[in-house]
Amino acid sequence: MDRHISNLWRNVKKRGRWRGLFVNITHRWVERKVAEFCQRNYYELRPRGAFLPSLDRIKEGIGYTRKNTRVVWLIENYARNGFSDAELIEFCKRKLDLNIS
Numbered sequence: 190m191d192r193h194i195s196n197l198w199r200n201v202k203k204r205g206r207w208r209g210l211f212v213n214i215t216h217r218w219v220e221r222k223v224a225e226f227c228q229r230n231y232y233e234l235r236p237r238g239a240f241l242p243s244l245d246r247i248k249e250g251i252g253y254t255r256k257n258t259r260v261v262w263l264i265e266n267y268a269r270n271g272f273s274d275a276e277l278i279e280f281c282k283r284k285l286d287l288n289i290s
Contacts, residue, residue, distance in 0.1 A: 193234055194220045197244055201253050211252030218255065219244065226260040239264035 198216045205212035223242045227234060235241070243266040244258055251257045261269075269277050 193236075193241065194223055197223070197242070201244055201258075205253055211254065214253050214255055214258055222258075222260045245269065 194216070198219050201212060201214065201219070204210065223234075226232070226242050232240065232242075239262070241263040242260050243263040244253070245261045245266050246253060247257050247259060249271065265277070268280070272280075
């Protein structure tokens with residue numbers, strides 16, 4: 190888990206510098222939020238896969254702040270990629286309906 194946390198933290202700092210974004214979350218904050226996420230989702234951290242914890246900025250124009258950053262699944266973060274929560278949920282509902290029919 191320590192390695193994944195450190196990778197998430199390094200990537201946040203790197204993206205913040207590249208994009209000129211404000212970053213006020215700490216390594217410890219990331220560690221705590223990922224641990225809470227894993228516990229809430231009954232997930233044991235694995236080295237790879239689509240269901241790894243990932244850090245997501247809620248509003249794209251704002252940096253990595255405690256109020257604007259959340260932990261989500263990696264696959265969810267890739268699927269969201271600029272879309273709103275409502276649009277992602279709508280996609281999931283339609284996908285589920287297609288698979289059930």
